[in-house]
Amino acid sequence: MGAVHLTTEQVDVAVVGGGPSGLAAATALCKADVGKVVVLEREAEPGGIPRHAKHQGFGLRDLRRALSGPRYAARWAEIATGAGADLRTETQATGWTDAGALELTSPRGRSLLEARAVVLATGCRERPRAARLVPGARPQGVLTTGALQQLVYLAREFPGRRAVVVGAEHVSFSALLTLSHGGARTVAMVTEHPRHQTLAAFRAGAAFHFRAPLFTRTMLTGIRGSQRVEEVELTHLDTGQVRRVACDLVVFTADWVPDHELAVLAGAVLDPGTRGPTVDAALRTTRPGLFAAGNLLHGAETADVAALSGRSVAESVIRYFEGEPWPTSRVPIECEAPLHWIAPNAIVALGPPSHPRFRLRAREILGSRQVEVSQDGRTLWRGRVKRLMPGRSARLPGGWTAAVDSDGGPVVVHVVV
Numbered sequence: 001m002g003a004v005h006l007t008t009e010q011v012d013v014a015v016v017g018g019g020p021s022g023l024a025a026a027t028a029l030c031k032a033d034v035g036k037v038v039v040l041e042r043e044a045e046p047g048g049i050p051r052h053a054k055h056q057g058f059g060l061r062d063l064r065r066a067l068s069g070p071r072y073a074a075r076w077a078e079i080a081t082g083a084g085a086d087l088r089t090e091t092q093a094t095g096w097t098d099a100g101a102l103e104l105t106s107p108r109g110r111s112l113l114e115a116r117a118v119v120l121a122t123g124c125r126e127r128p129r130a131a132r133l134v135p136g137a138r139p140q141g142v143l144t145t146g147a148l149q150q151l152v153y154l155a156r157e158f159p160g161r162r163a164v165v166v167g168a169e170h171v172s173f174s175a176l177l178t179l180s181h182g183g184a185r186t187v188a189m190v191t192e193h194p195r196h197q198t199l200a201a202f203r204a205g206a207a208f209h210f211r212a213p214l215f216t217r218t219m220l221t222g223i224r225g226s227q228r229v230e231e232v233e234l235t236h237l238d239t240g241q242v243r244r245v246a247c248d249l250v251v252f253t254a255d256w257v258p259d260h261e262l263a264v265l266a267g268a269v270l271d272p273g274t275r276g277p278t279v280d281a282a283l284r285t286t287r288p289g290l291f292a293a294g295n296l297l298h299g300a301e302t303a304d305v306a307a308l309s310g311r312s313v314a315e316s317v318i319r320y321f322e323g324e325p326w327p328t329s330r331v332p333i334e335c336e337a338p339l340h341w342i343a344p345n346a347i348v349a350l351g352p353p354s355h356p357r358f359r360l361r362a363r364e365i366l367g368s369r370q371v372e373v374s375q376d377g378r379t380l381w382r383g384r385v386k387r388l389m390p391g392r393s394a395r396l397p398g399g400w401t402a403a404v405d406s407d408g409g410p411v412v413v414h415v416v417v
Contacts, residue, residue, distance in 0.1 A: 006103075007111050011036040013317060014102055014115035015085075016093045016262060019048020020303045021294025022121030023076040023085075024062065024310030025317075030083035032318050037085045038113065040104065042092040046080075047073020048123060050303050052149040055177050061304035062311075070153075072303065095265050100289075117317050120277070120285075120292045121310060122259040124299035126171075129223075129252055136233070139225035145175045145253045152182035160249030164232050165189045165212070166220050167253035168196035169391035171300070175251050176210055186212040188245050190234055192219055193365050197391030215243075223250060254391060256299020266290055273341025274298045280330055280346045281401065282316040283309070288326040291317060298343045298359060301393065331375075331404055336414035338363045339371075339388070342396065349406040359393040360385065360413065370416035373400050376409045382416065 013029055015022045018041030029037045045051055050058050053069035060066055067075060081087055091106040093113075101112040126144040141160055143151070151157045163184045165175050168191035176186050191197075194216050215234060221242075222233035229250055234243045258276035268277045268285040276297045277285045285292050293313035294306035301309075320326070327348035335342055340361045360371075366388040373381040373396075381400035388394050396413070404411060 008101065008114060009111065010114045011038045012115065013037045013117050013119065014113055015039045015119045015121055017041065017121035017123060018046035018087060018089070019121060019123050019294065020050065020076055020307040021310035022119065023080040024307040025119050025121060025293055025314045026085035027080045027083045028311050028314030029317060030085050032314065034318060034321055039080065039085050039087045040091045040093050041087065041089045044089055046077040046087050046089060049146065052153040053174060054153055054181065055174060058303050062307040076307070093262055117289050117291065117320060119313055119317065120262055120290065120296055121294045122262060122296050124256045124258045124295040126252060127255040127257055132252065132255065134220060134223060136223035137225050139227060139229050141229035141249045142223065143251050145171050145251060148175060148251050149178050152178050158183045160184050162187050162247040163249040163251055164245055164247045165251045165253060167191060168198065168214060169254040170198045172253040173198050175253050176212060180210060184249060186210055187247055188234070189214045190218045190220055191216055192237060193390065195365065197389050258296045258299055260296065263292065271341065271345045273335055274343055274345065278346050279344045280327065280348045281344050281398065283313040283344065284316060284326065298341065329406065331406060331408065331411055333411045333413060336412060338366060339413060339415060340390070342413055347401055347404045347411060357398055358396040360388070360396045361390060361393055362388040363390060365389040366415065371413065372416050373411060373413050375404060375411045380404065380411065
């Protein structure tokens with residue numbers, strides 16, 4: 001058989017991902033009149049994860065109002081289409097041609113899309129049970145938060161009665177609420193850390209409304225059951241004490257992995273900490289014309305923070321179209337343990353930064369600590385950073401970037417002992 005001829009379309013910007021960051025980027029680009037902007041979304045509806053998170057609180061930073069997840073998602077879709085973006089749902093970018101065009105698959109068939117610039121806004125996902133190497137049986141009733149929310153809010157199913165939630169981050173408490181809406185009682189939350197990593201108000205509300213016990217310094221070490229989950233084994237990391245809890249549902253939360261497959265196929269360098277593409281302050285990857293935004297860069301920030309990242313990347317795309325050259329070299333930013341990652345994670349000498357603040361995560365709960373940024377033994381900045389922990393980002397000011405030697409070694413971020 002001969003080669004299949006695929007139709008090729010040319011646009012100015014292709015945004016891959018119709019979540020908050022992608023829709024915000026498309027909106028800003030359309031308002032700047034950069035040309036034809038296409039948003040590619042693999043799901044049937046745009047809006048990303050907020051579509052199936054029915055609690056309130058979305059949109060405070062970006063839309064300046066509190067909305068439910070579905071309403072927030074719908075609002076951003078309305079704003080993007082109103083600005084002129086072409087939203088194409090059920091359309092997945094599966095790879096790249098040798099010439100740099102995106103390969104698309106949709107119910108309409110396969111096609112190619114050539115763009116002057118591509119913005120990856122593909123977000124992140126939670127690690128499932130298999131990737132966490134949790135031993136035990138393989139019964140039904142083991143989910144991630146995303147799968148749980150889709151079952152409860154989209155499919156209207158009731159997945160179980162007694163649940164154990166693994167994790168104690170923001171999304172873990174969102175899972176607690178979803179379980180309540182689905183008719184399940186949370187009989188235990190477990191975290192390997194000495195305390196939760198969410199807002200104190202969230203934890204207090206969960207304790208008051210749901211009476212869910214939180215077991216700290218505890219790991220889920222086994223799942224038991226034949227057809228359905230029957231119980232789990234919880235092990236205290238300090239004492240070795242084993243506790244068995246009867247349940248029929250296990251929800252794995254957090255432990256995020258960026259959806260970086262397209263970035264990898266594009267040959268973009270990944271950051272070893274975030275596991276998303278390496279980007280500079282303008283959210284440029286190492287591949288010319290390829291930008292990245294939102295939770296693809298770091299798993300996971302809130303939806304409104306992702307949307308603000310989309311606005312930032314739009315500014316960079318506009319400058320690129322105006323002739324700003326693509327950097328040919330960059331200085332990486334590295335984190336020393338117990339710090340985990342920083343984003344953005346590279347410095348270049350070209351152009352003004354469109355991302356003036358950096359987000360910093362730690363591998364363990366450190367609280368408020370002195371942090372130093374240095375290069376080749378030279379201190380660029382030193383100051384106190386509050387709330388260093390896993391699951392929530394601390395902010396690091398970016399004024400020190402002007403002092404970086406573009407011909408020097410890596411910039412190193414470390415905790416001052």
